[in-house]
Amino acid sequence: LIELDAAIRKHFQTLEITPDASLGEVKRAYRHLKSLYSKGSVALTPVLEEFGEEINKKILEEIENAYSELISYFQERGEQPPMVDSEPKAAEPRQELKEVTGSALRNLRESLGISLDEIAIATRIGIQYLEDMEAENYESLPPPVFLRGYVASYAVYLSLDPVKVTEEYMRRCQESK
Amino acid sequence: MHEMKRKPAEIWAVAGGKGGTGKTFVISNLALHLALQNRKTILVDGDFGGPNLHSCFGVKRPKQSLTDFFDKKVSLERLLIQTDIPGLSLIPGNMHSLSSEGIQFTQKVKLFRHVRKLAADYVLLDLGGGTSFHTVDTFLLADKMLVVIIPEVTAIDNMYHFIKSVLFRKLKMLLAMHGLKHLAQDKWNRRKELNIRTLQDLIDSINGDAPVHGHVIREELENFRINIVLNQVRTGDQVPIGVSLRSICRKYLRIDAAFSGYVNYDSMFWKAGQANGFHKTVQRYPQLVHQIKDLINNLTENEPLGISGV
Numbered sequence: 450l451i452e453l454d455a456a457i458r459k460h461f462q463t464l465e466i467t468p469d470a471s472l473g474e475v476k477r478a479y480r481h482l483k484s485l486y487s488k489g490s491v492a493l494t495p496v497l498e499e500f501g502e503e504i505n506k507k508i509l510e511e512i513e514n515a516y517s518e519l520i521s522y523f524q525e526r527g528e529q530p531p532m533v534d535s536e537p538k539a540a541e542p543r544q545e546l547k548e549v550t551g552s553a554l555r556n557l558r559e560s561l562g563i564s565l566d567e568i569a570i571a572t573r574i575g576i577q578y579l580e581d582m583e584a585e586n587y588e589s590l591p592p593p594v595f596l597r598g599y600v601a602s603y604a605v606y607l608s609l610d611p612v613k614v615t616e617e618y619m620r621r622c623q624e625s626k
Numbered sequence: 627m628h629e630m631k632r633k634p635a636e637i638w639a640v641a642g643g644k645g646g647t648g649k650t651f652v653i654s655n656l657a658l659h660l661a662l663q664n665r666k667t668i669l670v671d672g673d674f675g676g677p678n679l680h681s682c683f684g685v686k687r688p689k690q691s692l693t694d695f696f697d698k699k700v701s702l703e704r705l706l707i708q709t710d711i712p713g714l715s716l717i718p719g720n721m722h723s724l725s726s727e728g729i730q731f732t733q734k735v736k737l738f739r740h741v742r743k744l745a746a747d748y749v750l751l752d753l754g755g756g757t758s759f760h761t762v763d764t765f766l767l768a769d770k771m772l773v774v775i776i777p778e779v780t781a782i783d784n785m786y787h788f789i790k791s792v793l794f795r796k797l798k799m800l801l802a803m804h805g806l807k808h809l810a811q812d813k814w815n816r817r818k819e820l821n822i823r824t825l826q827d828l829i830d831s832i833n834g835d836a837p838v839h840g841h842v843i844r845e846e847l848e849n850f851r852i853n854i855v856l857n858q859v860r861t862g863d864q865v866p867i868g869v870s871l872r873s874i875c876r877k878y879l880r881i882d883a884a885f886s887g888y889v890n891y892d893s894m895f896w897k898a899g900q901a902n903g904f905h906k907t908v909q910r911y912p913q914l915v916h917q918i919k920d921l922i923n924n925l926t927e928n929e930p931l932g933i934s935g936v
Contacts, residue, residue, distance in 0.1 A: 465873055465933045478933040485870045492870035495783035496878050500824060508877050 457522055460515035472523045473544055473608040476561050479516040486512065524571045527605040544608045549617035551585040557607055558583075572602040579603065587622050596622070634742040635668070635749045638925070639768030642775065644784035645755035648857040649774045651896060652889060654682065655918045656925075657750045658904055661714035663922070665747040668706065671719035672753050672764065680718065682904045684710035688718040695740075696733055702740050711905050719752075731763055738767045757784075757791045766796060770925060771851070772886070776858040777867045785871070789852060789879060793825055800846055804839045806832070826880060850881045853925060856888035869933050884930035887921030889914065 453461075453468050461468045464478040485493060486509045497505060544561075546553050558568070569576040578599060581589045590596050597615055604614035640653045657669040669683075672692070680688060685707050694700040706715045741749050751768060753761050765771055771792070775785045794810075801810050813820060813831050822828050829847070833840030852875065856868040868885040875883030890913060899907040908915060924930050 465876065467932075481866060481869060481933055482873060485873060490867070490870055491777060491779050492782055492867050492874055494779055495786055496874055499786075500878060504878070 457518070460518045460522075463511050463515035464519065471544075471608045472606065473561055475516070475519050475523070476563065479512065480562055482512045483509070483516075520571070523606075527571070527602065546609065546614070549614050549621065551583045554603070554607070554614075555583040557609075561607060563607065568603060568606050571606055572599070574599050574602060582618075585621075585625070587625055590622075593619060593622070632745065633747075635744050635746040636770070637738065637741060637749045637751060637768045638770040638772060639751040639753055639765050640772045640774055641753035641761055641765045642755070642773035642785055642788045644781045647755075647774045647776045647781055648889070649754065650752055652774045652855055652857055652921075653750050653752045653772075654904060655889075655908070655914070656922060657714055657748075658683075658711060658908065659915070659918045659922055660748050660750075661711050664713060666713050666745065667748045667750065668715050668717060668741075668744055668746045670717045670741070670749060670751045672751050680707065680716060682899055683714065683716060684903050684905070685716060688716075691718040692737075695737065696729055702744060706744075710903070715746075729760065734760075734764050734767060757788045759795070762788075762791050762795045765792060766799070770853060772853045772855055772925075774855045774857050775871065777856065777860075777864045782871065786874075786879075789875065789881070790825060792852070793847065793850070793879060793881065796850060797825070797829070797843065797847070800843045801832070801839075804836075804842065806836060806839060809835065824878075826878075844880075847881055852881060852883050853886040853930070854883060855886055855921060858891040859888045860891045868931065872930075873933070886924045886930050887917065889917045889921070 458468055461470060464470075464475060464482065466474055466478045470478070484490075486505055489497065493505075544557060546557060558565075565576055565579050568574070568579055578590065580586075582596075582599065582603065591599070597619060600615045600618045601611040604611040638653075638656070640649045642649065654669065657667050660667040670692070680686065688705075688707055690700060690705055692705065695702060695705060702717060705717045707718065708715050741751075751764070753765055773785055773788065775781055798807075798810050801807055809832060810828065813822060813828055817823070817828070820831055822831055829840065829844060832843065854868055854871050854875075856865070856871075859865060865888055868888055872883045872885040875881055892911065892914065895907065895911055895914060898910070
């Protein structure tokens with residue numbers, strides 16, 4: 450197990466999740482909190498009236514900061530070579546797909562509220578390639594030796610099992626030819 | 627079997643702000659299902675808000691109540707009424723029995739001491755609505771503190787008000803323990819000149835005068851757990867309100883709030899339960915049974931619902 454540094458721990462705490470949370474959980478927590486403290490809700494109205502907007506603004510800033518710090522934290526780890534044995538719990542794939550197709554991947558990505566831009570920046574994969582991956586435009590995609598790595602990075606970003614997803618995606622790609 | 631040492635009974639108290647949030651409904655169901663799970667349970671009616679409670683559990687209107695414990699020193703064992711559900715008994719309350727000013731704090735402490743010795747696994751205490759000192763004090767004595775809330779803004783406003791009263795009282799107790807008894811009250815009285823608007827400002831201000839104690843007190847409050855139960859959920863999208871309430875309690879009040887579970891709204895259940903008895907009625911409401919079991923599980927295992935479940 451990797452010792453988490455105090456700052457990262459604090460960020461998990463701000464998003465009200467445990468440090469073993471997956472990337473998907475980080476995103477869900479962030480979406481809920483952001484919506485709660487920016488759009489307001491039946492739960493927030495009474496405290497806003499009492500405490501005023503100022504504290505709320507500070508809370509929102511903390512949430513935004515924690516989220517962006519955790520995203521880079523996950524990115525740094527996503528770029529590490531896959532070490533299945535020493536993989537910390539937080540990186541364990543939590544999402545699963547019944548069938549690995551381009552559209553299934555897109556649906557999952559959209560349901561997690563993740564944009565292609567976001568993945569492109571995080572994985573340094575050109576957005577056109579990401580679009581082609583989801584659309585299964587195999588002709589436009591790079592040769593398998595590169596594609597494999599792209600699919601794996603994409604899968605990691607969606608908290609999917611990269612080995613399983615890559616295998617199935619590549620097999621599908623082969624079969625279509 | 628008197629020699630057999632048993633664990634002292636764990637006391638759960640339900641209270642919180644507004645009336646009509648279903649406190650009695652939730653706690654009666656908790657008691658029923660704990661008993662059905664072979665956990666000896668005693669339901670103490672400290673509110674008497676539900677005068678039909680005994681009939682729901684198939685018992686006659688009681689002759690003696692907690693008043694007799696306080697006034698006539700009648701033992702709690704003698705007040706116990708066995709229901710038609712094995713492992714579940716009741717102790718009837720009396721009008722305002724625990725929230726009335728006639729009952730001193732020391733008497734309540736005594737009550738809790740006796741309650742813990744009862745031959746039970748769980749003692750569930752229904753404190754009813756209101757935010758009186760007496761309700762708050764009694765609430766604070768429990769091992770688990772539950773607030774029952776419905777997804778409505780006035781009820782939620784009342785809940786925050788209640789939790790703040792509880793925190794203020796808790797803070798005063800902590801300060802007294804650390805020999806700073808009058809500091810909080812004094813600061814609160816001078817809150818305008820000291821620019822104290824919230825409980826947090828107050829704690830910060832105390833922190834300034836007594837940093838060591840301030841630190842200890844802050845930690846105690848951060849570990850201070852209130853268990854939120856969301857009742858009368860009508861649509862699935864209301865469930866995340868529980869997570870939101872938890873978040874606001876954590877971020878604004880800085881306590882360890884937990885979202886322990888939720889119960890769907892069913893207007894028919896209560897009526898049917900009063901007419902036919904709880905035990906029979908509940909079996910016709912499998913979803914309710916499921917939600918109460920989840921609630922019990924979350925409370926006993928200390929595994930509340932998380933934000934990532936939303």
